[in-house]
Amino acid sequence: MTFIVPIGPQHPALKEPAFFRFEVKGEEIADVDIRFGYVHRGIEEALQRRDYKHDVYLIERICGICNVVHTTTYCQAIEQLAGVEPPERAKYIRVIILELERIHSHLLWLGIAAHQIGFNTLFMLAWRDRERVMDLREIISGNRVTSATNTIGGVRRDVKPEHVPTILRGLDELEHSTKYYIDLFNSDRTILARCTNVGILTKDDARKFCAVGPLARASGVDTDIRRDHPYAIYDKLSFNVITEREGDVWAKSMVRLREILEAIHIVRQAVKEMPIGPIRIKVNLEIPRNEAIERTEAPRGELFYYALSNGTDSPERVHVRTPTCANFASIKRMFLGGTVAEIPIVIWSIDPCFACNDRVALVDSHTGKTFNLSLKELRKWRH
Amino acid sequence: MPRILPQVLRNLLRKPATVKYPQVRVEPPKGYRGRPVVDPERCISCWLCIRTCPARAITISKETKKPSIWLGRCIFCGECAEVCPARAITMTKEFEFTTLR
Amino acid sequence: MEVLSFILGSLVFPGLLFASLIGLLYIGIDRKVTGHMQNRIGPPIWQEFLDVGKLLSKEDITPGAAQSPIFTAAPLVALGAAVTVMLLIPVSSPQPTLTMVADLIVIIYLLNIPAICMMLGGYSSGSPFGATGAGRHVAQLFGYEFVFIIAILVAVVRVGSLGLPTIVNYQAQQGWLILDWRLLPAAIAALVAIQGKLLRVPFDIPEAESEIVHGSLTEYSGPKLAIWRLAYDVETIVVAGLFAALFLGGPTAYVIGGVQIPSIVDFLIKTLAIVLLTTTLRNIMARLRIDQALKFYWTSATLLAIISLVLVLVVP
Ligand code: SF4
């Protein structure tokens, strides 16, 4: 007997609305149907109606957790359009905040992953340590979450020399606790029981479904935009790309935890080697027709921006492809053959961010069918 | 023995990491981007802030021709404070805007 | 007179009122200690009173698919069963309020009623989460109940009586059963079974909130949910009290430095210790999957209990 377990649109396992319709035989998952679009906000269209500078703040709100990587990618794309290069110090500051963001995103992930497998103590401890990163970001940028640091042509706020010891001290504490969590994931029997051999994505599947970021790296695909197509100053820093072979939830956790250590290492280098100099340059934002593509490594994987200018001070088109969007192709493969108990941790193992992911889907509310519109029909529909 | 047990028992004796918020307040650090306030004395009515505000949160009052900030729209980016030539706008550390009425 | 004292016993002491007050208080302590274990402040100790009080005053929403008498009756029957067991275990003296022959068997039966009510409530709620939770609960019941019964059997065999008062009196003369090395494995197995009975991590599988919302209780709200909470809190005290009577010597009166300490204090201390032990256990582990939990119960835990049983039978 199969019956339907609806996970979503509102469900404790989901931090944002999405709809997973599981067909379940007893405890075993037979099929899954995934539906998104509950938090579509029409940001790409809104971006075309504002000017380049105001867009930065709208871009920042695509995703709360990884706002800096969004603005960095956008600013880099626009700088590329305008043919300017931000000052060296600005690039260092961008990297510092980007890596602090990676640490906080991965710690947040760790906390919720622990909650999904019912380990609430680890959840609370991970979030306690995440507060350290939030404090550092607050000192540097003036706010815990939305940093409002990036602007086209550099950054708005300098990392002051008196902040450097505080940052280093905070990093030391974080390193200590991250090592503890790695140890815990290696040795705690209940965590191992829940995470190993669950939600496996093989290397071939990861390649086939074009997985990105930690999801791909946990399956043994050696990919990292920071190393493969260095932006900002990543080519001057030394860091390892973390990969694991197993492809299960445990490997995904391990990749993220060990990436925190790498991120701490990167911030230390960047803070020490930061050159003295200006932090922003003036950019003429009446950009002639040009197009640009920019890729960065967000905490969740490859983030892709496409920007097209048309001679005015607002973009003709900005397109965003977020890592979650790329990773959802793999999720069905990870569910099949699993049990209901694995649903939350497997959904969370790709670190989904539905709000950045949502696109418009046209669904006939009577039959439940989705359909596509041609460009001509879409134009007609708009008027 | 579970690996986390010593940590859990040690936590029993430690000071909690959280605070009782409304009674105990944590002061935000220097440079925090809280509520922006306009000093009408210093303002020279150049209206640069209005053009800069990405959230279109700044309006001009009819009588005084001075800007006023609509906190319902403000996103606390600090652009207005940065752009103001007379330094009439400052970002305070205030972050609690809900009120009991 | 007899009838009056019985009514008083079931409604006030050690029945409904006393059991609810202590249950709510202990769960409050449990939540506070959990908070500190997780390095946060945690709710105030009387938070559980506030929660249940608020739930009682809320509107009762019953989904259309759950309009059956079973759905309404389930929490009340569960609470009733838990309170009845309270009358059967020794609280303020080795002698419980109600005595009967072979009361342990009655206790074992009655202690299953809250779990069965929860399943019925879950199945009749018409929600897939309720059904899944109830299904898991059935499976888990078969896991822990077996271990629990064997562990109790060990104590029964050791003392040679099915009556709780006899077991408590035996311990008053011969020392606590848990201090006997032959019974220690059984006590540990019983503790593990209690963890599953009280649906605490790592065995909170039937109400795993991140998986199936709240399991069988998903569709309950308002006063009905409050009664469920109350039933759960009373059940906690009852199970802890039973464990104390079986292995920790039950309520005994002491004289320390000339001051007479009544046995009710002893009861409170021992049950609190057991509740805190389960609190610690639930804070140091992740939730298991149902198959892993069953495997654990049917291998390690059963083995522990059976070893103890064999030891008690073989070693004089
Ligand atoms: S930018 Fe400054 S001076 Fe100009 S209108 Fe705004 S507040 Fe007044």
Ligand code: SF4
């Ligand atoms: S802080 Fe930003 S959003 Fe708020 S008024 Fe100033 S410019 Fe506008």
